[in-house]
Amino acid sequence: xxxxxxxxxxxxxxxxxxxxxxxxxxxxxxxxxxxxxxxxxxxxxxxxxxxxxxxxxxxxxxxxxxxxxxxxxxxxxxxxxxxxxxxxxxxxxxxxxxxxxxxxxxxxxxxxxxxxxxxxxxxxxxxxxxxxxxxxxxxxxxxxxxxxxxxxxxxxxxxxxxxxxxxxxxxxxxxxxxxxxxxxxxxxxxxxxxxxxxxxxxxxxxxxxxxxxxxxxxxxxxxxxxxxxxxxxxxxxxxxxxxxxxxxxxxxxxxxxxxxxxxxxxxxxxxxxxxxxxxxxxxxxxxxxxxxxxxxxxxxxxxxxxxxxxxxxxxxxxxxxxxxxxxxxxxxxxxxxxxxxxxxxxxxxxxxxxxxxxxxxxxxxxxxxxxxxxxxxxxxxxxxxxxxxxxxxxxxxxxxx
Amino acid sequence: xxxxxxxxxxxxxxxxxxxxxxxxxxxxxxxxxxxxxxxxxxxxxxxxxxxxxxxxxxxxxxxxxxxxxxxxxxxxxxxxxxxxxxxxxxxxxxxxxxxxxxxxxxxxxxxxxxxxxxxxxxxxxxxxxxxxxxxxxxxxxxxxxxxxxxxxxxxxxxxxxxxxxxxxxxxxxxxxxxxxxxxxxxxxxxxxxxxxxxxxxxxxxxxxxxxxxxxxxxxxxxxxxxxxx
Numbered sequence: 001x002x003x004x005x006x007x008x009x010x011x012x013x014x015x016x017x018x019x020x021x022x023x024x025x026x027x028x029x030x031x032x033x034x035x036x037x038x039x040x041x042x043x044x045x046x047x048x049x050x051x052x053x054x055x056x057x058x059x060x061x062x063x064x065x066x067x068x069x070x071x072x073x074x075x076x077x078x079x080x081x082x083x084x085x086x087x088x089x090x091x092x093x094x095x096x097x098x099x100x101x102x103x104x105x106x107x108x109x110x111x112x113x114x115x116x117x118x119x120x121x122x123x124x125x126x127x128x129x130x131x132x133x134x135x136x137x138x139x140x141x142x143x144x145x146x147x148x149x150x151x152x153x154x155x156x157x158x159x160x161x162x163x164x165x166x167x168x169x170x171x172x173x174x175x176x177x178x179x180x181x182x183x184x185x186x187x188x189x190x191x192x193x194x195x196x197x198x199x200x201x202x203x204x205x206x207x208x209x210x211x212x213x214x215x216x217x218x219x220x221x222x223x224x225x226x227x228x229x230x231x232x233x234x235x236x237x238x239x240x241x242x243x244x245x246x247x248x249x250x251x252x253x254x255x256x257x258x259x260x261x262x263x264x265x266x267x268x269x270x271x272x273x274x275x276x277x278x279x280x281x282x283x284x285x286x287x288x289x290x291x292x293x294x295x296x297x298x299x300x301x302x303x304x305x306x307x308x309x310x311x312x313x314x315x316x317x318x319x320x321x322x323x324x325x326x327x328x329x330x331x332x333x334x335x336x337x338x339x340x341x342x343x344x345x346x347x348x349x350x351x352x353x354x355x356x357x358x359x360x361x362x363x364x365x366x367x368x369x370x371x372x373x374x375x376x377x378x379x380x381x382x383x384x385x386x387x388x389x390x391x392x393x394x395x396x397x398x399x400x401x
Numbered sequence: 402x403x404x405x406x407x408x409x410x411x412x413x414x415x416x417x418x419x420x421x422x423x424x425x426x427x428x429x430x431x432x433x434x435x436x437x438x439x440x441x442x443x444x445x446x447x448x449x450x451x452x453x454x455x456x457x458x459x460x461x462x463x464x465x466x467x468x469x470x471x472x473x474x475x476x477x478x479x480x481x482x483x484x485x486x487x488x489x490x491x492x493x494x495x496x497x498x499x500x501x502x503x504x505x506x507x508x509x510x511x512x513x514x515x516x517x518x519x520x521x522x523x524x525x526x527x528x529x530x531x532x533x534x535x536x537x538x539x540x541x542x543x544x545x546x547x548x549x550x551x552x553x554x555x556x557x558x559x560x561x562x563x564x565x566x567x568x569x570x571x572x573x574x575x576x577x578x579x580x581x582x583x584x585x586x587x588x589x590x591x592x593x594x595x596x597x598x599x600x601x602x603x604x605x606x607x608x609x610x611x612x613x614x615x616x617x618x619x620x621x622x623x624x625x626x627x628x629x630x
Contacts, residue, residue, distance in 0.1 A: 206606055210602075210605075210607040213431065213607045214428065217607075218614060221427060
């Protein structure tokens with residue numbers, strides 16, 4: 001019951017193989033044009049909003065806007081999805097860290113939060129918390145998180161609305177296109193050319209569901225945000241409680257260990273997104289939204305030669321020889337497009353449920369890429385602009401803040 | 402307190418706080434039943450074993466409550482240490498259960514049973530007992546869950562402690578147990594998922610994680626200094 005980690009590295013698929021999904025220059029520009037307008041609206045706002053931009057901010061925003069649309073155009077023109085997505089995804093994760101911590105320092109003068117911050121509900125809410133708060137919210141009508149419901153930075157209401165929209169539109173595609181944490185372990189998973197650990201027992205793929213179950217039960221029993229208090233690896237790069245007791249010290253050690261282990265070391269040695277695939281409770285929860293979502297990955301069994309390339313390349317263990325034989329991916333699929341790019345026979349493609357299989361893989365891909373890229377730009381665009389401004393500030397003044 | 406009054410008070414308290422009781426026990430029960438993933442009948446047997454252990458825990462507490470009055474709860478240090486020991490026991494059992502289930506390890510035969518070449522029946526009995534001892538885990542978990550202090554239980558303990566007779570205290574806790582147990586009736590139907598092998602792994606991994614939580618909680622309560630009220 002083991003899965004081989006990819007024995008070979010990067011995509012070696014000849015560019016000509018991507019022809020079925022690639023568009024010509026004119027078609028690519030025409031298809032990309034509405035995206036140019038939509039992302040422009042998202043990043044630049046209307047004429048009134050533009051007036052409030054400083055020259056530096058305007059330049060940074062224009063740079064990000066053009067960069068994002070250049071990547072989208074390249075996706076359409078080349079027919080490749082994952083290679084471009086991955087670059088943006090990692091950049092967004094880095095931008096998030098680069099903007100989040102200085103923002104905290106600017107708004108409350110310290111990164112580590114205090115009992116006072118919790119009492120005043122000033123802890124930013126993130127999507128990872130959503131599965132944990134559902135049961136207590138349903139039974140006790142209480143949000144077990146010390147964040148602001150509607151106002152302020154990363155309020156609970158805004159994050160829940162964003163997550164609902166993203167989940168309905170992308171399903172677990174959220175984890176490869178929207179989540180601003182996922183790029184960290186994805187980036188680390190591409191640092192080595194070959195995996196050191198070549199096989200991973202498939203039983204570990206059930207661990208995220210166990211973490212989800214355990215956190216939901218314990219949070220409901222104790223009415224406390226257990227995941228945030230004990231298991232979130234990303235506390236190490238966002239915010240954490242001031243170490244004032246043995247309990248907080250142990251929590252901090254746990255956060256750091258989980259981050260180093262799951263986000264840095266294991267992704268490097270396995271070349272897999274270990275935190276996303278084998279631990280993340282949000283990822284496990286998002287798997288269910290894949291059932292509601294209309295986009296999916298399908299395998300054309302007539303073209304498939306069962307070479308197993310897609311199975312070994314999948315970064316989240318979402319393909320097995322059984323699922324390929326059945327013509328699809330598991331519900332844990334994050335729709336990153338890696339298998340689509342990797343298949344030497346073009347047997348793997350995006351598909352819209354309810355439509356004829358493999359009738360128009362190009363159209364199905366564009367129908368997925370549009371909302372996915374729009375979400376990526378909406379979430380990551382602002383972070384990238386913020387990060388660019390912070391870097392410029394660092395270079396010119398010597399300080400991020 | 403008269404018998405009927407004790408009976409109805411215990412039962413009503415159990416019925417009124419049963420949901421909270423089930424929520425408190427859920428981190429133990431759900432992984433246990435998912436990990437076992439037996440038929441509904443098999444799960445009903447498992448539930449009876451668990452509830453039997455839990456009744457044992459309640460009655461032990463009833464005895465303690467009657468003997469010590471509020472002493473156990475009143476003394477911060479003693480109470481915390483006792484609760485810590487219970488959490489340690491619960492954590493160790495959950496961890497053992499999860500690891501045995503995930504790894505599929507069969508307990509090895511004891512050396513005595515392996516080398517025993519005399520009485521075949523005695524050898525078989527030793528072997529069977531040792532191999533089958535994980536089957537005591539549900540009852541053990543029930544016992545430790547029963548001893549684990551949760552909000553409804555604190556209310557019951559306060560009430561049970563004021564009983565003047567041991568019989569009254571035992572009756573009160575038995576009725577409290579009966580009242581809360583009503584909410585456990587749907588649990589055996591988790592067996593409906595038994596064909597999903599994935600759920601067995603999910604339950605087993607959850608048992609390990611919950612076990613680690615209880616172990617940590619127990620260690621902290623046993624090792625850290627307690628502030629006296």
